[in-house]
Amino acid sequence: MLFHVKxxxxxxxxxxxxxxxxxxxxxxxxxxxxxxxxxxxxxWRIAGEYANFSVFDVGSVQELHDTLTQxxxxxxxxxxxxxxxxHPSSIRQDDR
Amino acid sequence: MLFHVKxxxxxxxxxxxxxxxxxxxxxxxxxxxxxxxxxxxxxWRIAGEYANFSVFDVGSVQELHDTLTQxxxxxxxxxxxxxxxxHPSSIRQDDR
Amino acid sequence: MLFHVKxxxxxxxxxxxxxxxxxxxxxxxxxxxxxxxxxxxxxWRIAGEYANFSVFDVGSVQELHDTLTQxxxxxxxxxxxxxxxxHPSSIRQDDR
Amino acid sequence: MLFHVKxxxxxxxxxxxxxxxxxxxxxxxxxxxxxxxxxxxxxWRIAGEYANFSVFDVGSVQELHDTLTQxxxxxxxxxxxxxxxxHPSSIRQDDR
Amino acid sequence: MLFHVKxxxxxxxxxxxxxxxxxxxxxxxxxxxxxxxxxxxxxWRIAGEYANFSVFDVGSVQELHDTLTQxxxxxxxxxxxxxxxxHPSSIRQDDR
Amino acid sequence: MLFHVKxxxxxxxxxxxxxxxxxxxxxxxxxxxxxxxxxxxxxWRIAGEYANFSVFDVGSVQELHDTLTQxxxxxxxxxxxxxxxxHPSSIRQDDR
Amino acid sequence: MLFHVKxxxxxxxxxxxxxxxxxxxxxxxxxxxxxxxxxxxxxWRIAGEYANFSVFDVGSVQELHDTLTQxxxxxxxxxxxxxxxxHPSSIRQDDR
Amino acid sequence: MLFHVKxxxxxxxxxxxxxxxxxxxxxxxxxxxxxxxxxxxxxWRIAGEYANFSVFDVGSVQELHDTLTQxxxxxxxxxxxxxxxxHPSSIRQDDR
Amino acid sequence: MLFHVKxxxxxxxxxxxxxxxxxxxxxxxxxxxxxxxxxxxxxWRIAGEYANFSVFDVGSVQELHDTLTQxxxxxxxxxxxxxxxxHPSSIRQDDR
Amino acid sequence: MLFHVKxxxxxxxxxxxxxxxxxxxxxxxxxxxxxxxxxxxxxWRIAGEYANFSVFDVGSVQELHDTLTQxxxxxxxxxxxxxxxxHPSSIRQDDR
Numbered sequence: 001m002l003f004h005v006k007x008x009x010x011x012x013x014x015x016x017x018x019x020x021x022x023x024x025x026x027x028x029x030x031x032x033x034x035x036x037x038x039x040x041x042x043x044w045r046i047a048g049e050y051a052n053f054s055v056f057d058v059g060s061v062q063e064l065h066d067t068l069t070q071x072x073x074x075x076x077x078x079x080x081x082x083x084x085x086x087h088p089s090s091i092r093q094d095d096r
Numbered sequence: 097m098l099f100h101v102k103x104x105x106x107x108x109x110x111x112x113x114x115x116x117x118x119x120x121x122x123x124x125x126x127x128x129x130x131x132x133x134x135x136x137x138x139x140w141r142i143a144g145e146y147a148n149f150s151v152f153d154v155g156s157v158q159e160l161h162d163t164l165t166q167x168x169x170x171x172x173x174x175x176x177x178x179x180x181x182x183h184p185s186s187i188r189q190d191d192r
Numbered sequence: 193m194l195f196h197v198k199x200x201x202x203x204x205x206x207x208x209x210x211x212x213x214x215x216x217x218x219x220x221x222x223x224x225x226x227x228x229x230x231x232x233x234x235x236w237r238i239a240g241e242y243a244n245f246s247v248f249d250v251g252s253v254q255e256l257h258d259t260l261t262q263x264x265x266x267x268x269x270x271x272x273x274x275x276x277x278x279h280p281s282s283i284r285q286d287d288r
Numbered sequence: 289m290l291f292h293v294k295x296x297x298x299x300x301x302x303x304x305x306x307x308x309x310x311x312x313x314x315x316x317x318x319x320x321x322x323x324x325x326x327x328x329x330x331x332w333r334i335a336g337e338y339a340n341f342s343v344f345d346v347g348s349v350q351e352l353h354d355t356l357t358q359x360x361x362x363x364x365x366x367x368x369x370x371x372x373x374x375h376p377s378s379i380r381q382d383d384r
Numbered sequence: 385m386l387f388h389v390k391x392x393x394x395x396x397x398x399x400x401x402x403x404x405x406x407x408x409x410x411x412x413x414x415x416x417x418x419x420x421x422x423x424x425x426x427x428w429r430i431a432g433e434y435a436n437f438s439v440f441d442v443g444s445v446q447e448l449h450d451t452l453t454q455x456x457x458x459x460x461x462x463x464x465x466x467x468x469x470x471h472p473s474s475i476r477q478d479d480r
Numbered sequence: 481m482l483f484h485v486k487x488x489x490x491x492x493x494x495x496x497x498x499x500x501x502x503x504x505x506x507x508x509x510x511x512x513x514x515x516x517x518x519x520x521x522x523x524w525r526i527a528g529e530y531a532n533f534s535v536f537d538v539g540s541v542q543e544l545h546d547t548l549t550q551x552x553x554x555x556x557x558x559x560x561x562x563x564x565x566x567h568p569s570s571i572r573q574d575d576r
Numbered sequence: 577m578l579f580h581v582k583x584x585x586x587x588x589x590x591x592x593x594x595x596x597x598x599x600x601x602x603x604x605x606x607x608x609x610x611x612x613x614x615x616x617x618x619x620w621r622i623a624g625e626y627a628n629f630s631v632f633d634v635g636s637v638q639e640l641h642d643t644l645t646q647x648x649x650x651x652x653x654x655x656x657x658x659x660x661x662x663h664p665s666s667i668r669q670d671d672r
Numbered sequence: 673m674l675f676h677v678k679x680x681x682x683x684x685x686x687x688x689x690x691x692x693x694x695x696x697x698x699x700x701x702x703x704x705x706x707x708x709x710x711x712x713x714x715x716w717r718i719a720g721e722y723a724n725f726s727v728f729d730v731g732s733v734q735e736l737h738d739t740l741t742q743x744x745x746x747x748x749x750x751x752x753x754x755x756x757x758x759h760p761s762s763i764r765q766d767d768r
Numbered sequence: 769m770l771f772h773v774k775x776x777x778x779x780x781x782x783x784x785x786x787x788x789x790x791x792x793x794x795x796x797x798x799x800x801x802x803x804x805x806x807x808x809x810x811x812w813r814i815a816g817e818y819a820n821f822s823v824f825d826v827g828s829v830q831e832l833h834d835t836l837t838q839x840x841x842x843x844x845x846x847x848x849x850x851x852x853x854x855h856p857s858s859i860r861q862d863d864r
Numbered sequence: 865m866l867f868h869v870k871x872x873x874x875x876x877x878x879x880x881x882x883x884x885x886x887x888x889x890x891x892x893x894x895x896x897x898x899x900x901x902x903x904x905x906x907x908w909r910i911a912g913e914y915a916n917f918s919v920f921d922v923g924s925v926q927e928l929h930d931t932l933t934q935x936x937x938x939x940x941x942x943x944x945x946x947x948x949x950x951h952p953s954s955i956r957q958d959d960r
Contacts, residue, residue: 001193001253002140003275004149005336012302013939014876028185035187042138044098044151044180044191047929048869048945052183053100053149055140061193061277065335075301081336083195083275084140085253087148089127095140097865097925099947101816109267143257144197144273157865157949161815171781177816179867179947181925194332196341205459206396220377227379234330236290236343236372236383239449240389240465244375245292245341247332276332279340281319287332289385289445291467293528300494349385349469353527363493369528371387371467373445386524388533397651415569426522428484428535428564428575431641432581432657436567437484437533439524468524471532473511479524481577481637483659485720492686541577541661545719555685561720563579563659565637578716580725589843590780607761618714620676620727620756620767623833624773624849628759629676629725631716660716663724665703671716673769673829675851677912684878733769733853737911747877753912755771755851757829770908772917799953810906812866812919812948812959820951821868821917823908852908855916857892859899863908 001057002041002085002095003064008051008078026072039067055084097153098137098181098191099160104147104174122168135163151180193249194233194277194287195256200243200270218264231259247276289345290329290373290383291352296339296366314360327355343372385441386425386469386479387448392435392462410456423451439468481537482521482565482575483544488531488558506552519547535564577633578617578661578671579640584627584654602648615643631660673729674713674757674767675736680723680750698744711739727756769825770809770853770863771832776819776846794840807835823852865921866905866949866959867928872915872942890936903931919948 011020034040042055058064068079086095107116130136138151154160164175182191203212226232234247250256260271278287299308322328330343346352356367374383395404418424426439442448452463470479491500514520522535538544548559566575587596610616618631634640644655662671683692706712714727730736740751758767779788802808810823826832836847854863875884898904906919922928932943950959 003335004140004142011939031185032187035185042151042188042191043183043186044100045183045929046100046945047179047181047867047925048932048943050933053178053180055138061275061335064275065277065333068336069338075299079336081275081334082149083143083253083256083273084149085143085257087139087141089124089131090139091128091131092138095138099815107267141257142273143195143253144260144271146261157815157947160947161813161949164816165818171779175816177814177947179925179928179945181929196332196334203459223377224379227377234343234380234383235375235378236292237375237449238292238465239371239373239387239445240452240463242453245370245372247330274341275335276341277335279331279333281316281323282331283320283323284330287330291527349467349527352467353469353525356528357530363491367528369467369526371445371448371465373449388524388526395651412569416571419569419571426535426572426575427567427570428482429567429641430484430657431563431565431579431637432644432655434645437562437564439522466533467527468533469527471523471525473508473515474523475512475515476522479522483719541659541719544659545661545717548720549722555683559720561659561718563637563640563657565641580716580718587843604761608763611761611763618727618764618767619759619762620674621759621833622676622849623755623757623771623829624836624847626837629754629756631714658725659719660725661719663715663717665700665707666715667704667707668714671714675911733851733911736851737853737909740912741914747875751912753851753910755829755832755849757833772908772910796953800955803953803955810919810956810959811951811954812868813951814868815947815949821946821948823906850917851911852917853911855907855909857895857899858907859896860906863906 001059002083003056003058004082004084005054005056005068006051006080007054007073008049009073009076010078011050011073011076023072023076030071034067039063097155098179099152099154100178100180101150101152101164102147102176103150103169104145105169105172106174107146107169107172119168119172126167130163135159193251194275195248195250196274196276197246197248197260198243198272199246199265200241201265201268202270203242203265203268215264215268222263226259231255289347290371291344291346292370292372293342293344293356294339294368295342295361296337297361297364298366299338299361299364311360311364318359322355327351385443386467387440387442388466388468389438389440389452390435390464391438391457392433393457393460394462395434395457395460407456407460414455418451423447481539482563483536483538484562484564485534485536485548486531486560487534487553488529489553489556490558491530491553491556503552503556510551514547519543577635578659579632579634580658580660581630581632581644582627582656583630583649584625585649585652586654587626587649587652599648599652606647610643615639673731674755675728675730676754676756677726677728677740678723678752679726679745680721681745681748682750683722683745683748695744695748702743706739711735769827770851771824771826772850772852773822773824773836774819774848775822775841776817777841777844778846779818779841779844791840791844798839802835807831865923866947867920867922868946868948869918869920869932870915870944871918871937872913873937873940874942875914875937875940887936887940894935898931903927 031040039056039058040054041057044053046052056064058067068074127136135152135154136150137153140149142148152160154163164170223232231248231250232246233249236245238244248256248259250259260266319328327344327346328342329345332341334340344352346355356362415424423440423442424438425441428437430436440448440451442451452458511520519536519538520534521537524533526532536544536547538547548554607616615632615634616630617633620629622628632640634643644650703712711728711730712726713729716725718724728736730739740746799808807824807826808822809825812821814820824832826835836842895904903920903922904918905921908917910916920928922931932938
């Protein structure tokens with residue numbers, strides 16, 4: 001089941017750099033693990049913004065919520081979730 | 097080069113059904129050709145809306161514009177384009 | 193799997209009354225069938241508006257989309273879908 | 289009498305964790321008491337957001353206001369209240 | 385029980401004048417009856433706009449909804465309803 | 481002359497409680513004096529929000545401005561002012 | 577008493593030209609009479625828009641409303657009214 | 673050349689009062705000098721808001737920008753600039 | 769003197785094609801003449817939208833207004849004008 | 865390849881002046897180098913705002929993103945990016 005997620009990160013500019021770097025490193029590690037597991041299907045950077053478009057492939061809404069809220073940067077993010085499904089014109093087999 | 101595009105279709109509800117069907121059929125045919133060519137990489141339906149999220153892979157901004165404006169449904173669409181690129185955390189090789 | 197849906201109906205005021213009534217009757221019949229099937233769990237009228245809040249219980253995002261788009265009033269509606277899940281404070285067993 | 293309430297919680301990310309946990313624990317305790325009393329009828333988590341949709345069943349607008357404003361997290365919440373009532377298509381007897 | 389209601393009327397400028405006048409006359413007659421019954425407590429014109437602020441005093445949310453939706457101008461109105469109650473600083477006995 | 485005023489109070493949640501209480505007490509005292517003088521005609525609490533709808537009856541725009549800006553909570557408020565006047569359908573003699 | 581008014585005119589582009597010209601001529605005639613009477617103090621065109629900023633000097637809110645609603649273009653206008661008064665830094669004697 | 677400018681001042685409520693007063697005094701002094709020079713033509717207070725509508729009469733866009741950005745309160749202001757010019761219906765000779 | 773202008777064109781999709789083509793041809797001819805005269809300095813198409821960003825170089829606000837309002841597509845356009853001037857970091861001599 | 869970028873700078877007014885000046889100086893130095901390299905084609909100040917409109921000429925979306933995010937003021941900016949291309953009416957050869 002696919003969900004389109006837009007994440008805008010708003011880290012306070014005057015945050016302690018070490019702490020910010022730690023948060024980002026943890027975020028990256030978790031994100032890459034989720035991608036390897038196939039849950040985090042797509043992750044693109046929005047040009048010029050500290051934001052991304054992502055597509056998650058999860059088994060339930062609960063799993064999506066748990067996945068997003070455990071992200072280290074979650075407390076600093078504006079998140080917009082849209083449920084998506086296969087478009088009748090799509091030729092891709094796997095865009096459920 | 098990737099562009100994230102959100103398309104909201106606003107066909108007048110009282111449009112002549114035959115004309116609407118023709119527009120949709122032409123739109124589908126063109127969309128599928130573009131997908132086969134690899135230009136229209138992703139196309140998902142936004143659940144509950146006559147709208148989609150798409151990702152286009154084109155050689156230039158001009159090509160993106162020409163592609164979108166030749167869509168039969170273009171005159172009836174609100175379109176939002178965001179340039180996207182590879183996220184530093186992405187493990188996918190091909191999400192330029 | 194639960195989805196919270198807000199529907200705002202914008203029927204043209206000068207629509208042929210007979211046609212409007214037919215649309216509404218068909219909408220009511222389908223809605224009640226979906227409620228009997230347990231798919232359309234909650235349906236409340238928003239006071240003072242031709243709009244409702246609903247909660248749908250469906251097996252997939254695709255099913256949600258198909259359900260909403262087959263509603264007779266769909267072409268005249270602004271629809272906002274939010275995926276919802278069980279709140280950690282909820283005492284209800286069934287609010288997956 | 290039913291009210292649909294959307295609550296978005298904006299706890300400062302750098303709040304003292306102990307204090308945040310205390311607030312959340314108190315919030316949960318009060319919420320569950322209100323649910324047991326039947327006042328807080330529905331409480332769903334909005335996927336990906338520190339926010340919820342709720343339905344309150346109260347005897348008056350004053351009671352709704354008092355209930356919401358005594359929530360420990362109230363000072364940190366954006367709240368939108370919509371009065372709701374029985375939809376003519378609803379088959380549920382109790383969705384006054 | 386009090387509700388604050390903002391009504392913005394959007395009559396099509398090219399509506400048949402006779403029909404518009406009939407609608408307005410019916411609206412006025414019903415409004416005044418509701419005011420005499422004490423349901424429509426306050427009705428003020430917003431300067432420079434075809435809009436009003438009103439306060440309704442009704443026994444239930446359902447009654448509010450039925451009252452508003454039976455207004456002849458209802459199909460041409462954007463309506464925003466806010467439940468209101470007695471302010472702790474108010475010296476008026478009757479602003480429940 | 482009547483003005484409809486919406487006030488949203490945004491006191492910082494971490495303000496010193498004593499100071500907040502002093503501000504609120506001063507606000508209440510001044511508000512009640514203005515109500516007794518007939519300037520602050522109506523004051524209703526918007527359910528679920530730290531906000532109110534008010535109607536002021538003043539002799540000039542200047543008086544309205546001076547009245548609002550001397551409120552102790554003024555620096556913490558978002559205020560929207562709308563000039564209102566008698567509605568042609570109103571049966572009240574005094575809703576100038 | 578001064579009111580700042582922003583008027584955006586939305587004449588249907590396909591309106592009968594003769595009718596549009598008549599409306600505009602009547603609007604101009606009335607506007608100029610009101611300016612000669614000193615009620616319509618300032619009238620500026622917003623560059624690039626079929627819109628204006630105006631300042632009205634009237635005796636009451638009712639007079640403002642009557643003045644605006646009798647404008648021939650009123651049915652085709654979005655109007656925003658803001659009550660204004662003398663700024664403490666102003667050196668002009670007459671900007672009540 | 674005329675520019676319509678809306679300025680909303682957002683001084684932090686907990687700013688050191690002496691510093692706030694100094695800023696306001698400097699702002700007033702500069703504003704009055706600019707008014708005497710004829711650059712700051714109109715300055716009205718928006719009732720109920722720490723905001724104003726102004727009209728500037730300057731020789732160039734650069735001069736407008738320099739004038740606004742040297743205002744002591746500039747760092748605390750949201751500013752909206754609209755270029756304005758003579759309205760064809762205006763009877764004033766000098767509203768270039 | 770430079771003005772940044774965003775133009776969004778909203779031609780009715782069901783406009784008579786011949787009339788639409790005539791409007792567009794006239795628009796193009798006038799636009800190119802204005803570019804040759806140096807008034808219309810820059811004109812870029814916004815990818816995916818029937819809209820453009822432009823920079824006009826004119827002698828006065830009046831000239832800007834007259835230029836924009838004589839465009840054949842003006843009645844079908846949403847226009848946003850922003851006065852711009854030389855940026856202190858710009859190395860271009862001519863970006864007054 | 866051209867991108868239109870709007871940058872709004874929101875430096876905290878109470879930032880240490882020396883640090884703010886350093887940031888601005890670094891920003892100016894980098895901006896001017898990018899302009900000399902032809903990447904930062906246009907840079908205009910929006911009158912009355914701490915904001916600019918820019919046009920970037922880059923080889924890829926990635927290059928645009930890297931360029932913008934390395935700007936010293938990036939953490940304090942709201943940035944809106946729009947991909948632009950040659951307008952069919954443009955007479956300029958180089959507005960790809």
